[in-house]
Amino acid sequence: MKFYCANSDFKKANIVLAGVPYDGTSSFRPGSRFGPEAAREASYAIESYSPYQNRDLRDIKICDIGDLPLSFGDKKLNFNIIESFADKIIHKRKKLISIGGEHLISYPIIKSFKKKYKNLCVVHIDAHSDLIDSYRGEKFSHATVMRRVAEIVGFKNLYQLGIRSLNKTDMLLPFRDTNMHLFNLNKAEEYAEKIRGLPVYVSLDLDVLDPSVLPGTGTPEPGGVTYKELLRCILSLKELNIVGGDVVELSPHYDSSGVSGIAAAVIVREFFLFE
Ligand SMILES: [Mn+2]
16 A cells, blocks of 8 residues: 555656655664554545645655665664665655654664765654663664764764653753653744755654644653644744654554544645645
């Protein structure tokens, strides 16, 4: 199944959508490997037209290339598959939008983008800071991913929003005051002003939403933002030079209503329409 209206030929497409169904380091409950398919399925329940942007998916060329063929257990092998795939898409000058999978999938993708864009900025929207240095002995985990990303792009080029679950030590990081905004998304516009013109990668962990809005995720964290707040934040980034992005941590089986998949599908649609 392809994402709704994402049926362009690869050669003609400006945007490539890829599913990255990996959840090997999920610390609490796995299941995000089923995220990409759930988002695709849910995309048939929404309209191709966005009233927020007055644009329609039918008017743009998106190629859903399906899910990357990943291993369940071999993290390094998966990193290689994901990174070399991203390399190819970037080389072809297409915008890559990925659906996770757990948050760790952002690491090999951002590594690839950083090779191409020396001054890459990352906007990270999430309930969790994902900044600890190692989680239960693992340097590469969905709980450490933004620490690893910061090591690649530089802490000052990482902009965090919506964080409400973190370690006390995160509060002592030198970029805390300028680049880490807690509890809400109110600094999105200010960040956007700062990074205007620079190449930007947006990494969106859906658990930034309140669990009452999006229960279908692996590490739900109460006290989250509303759907409208997230949408407003996303739309405030649309004038930026967004070179790629991901939507991660949709874990559909924890939400029997299916509404989480629909929330993810609308967000992905809005990302597409930035183009
Ligand atoms: Mn998270």
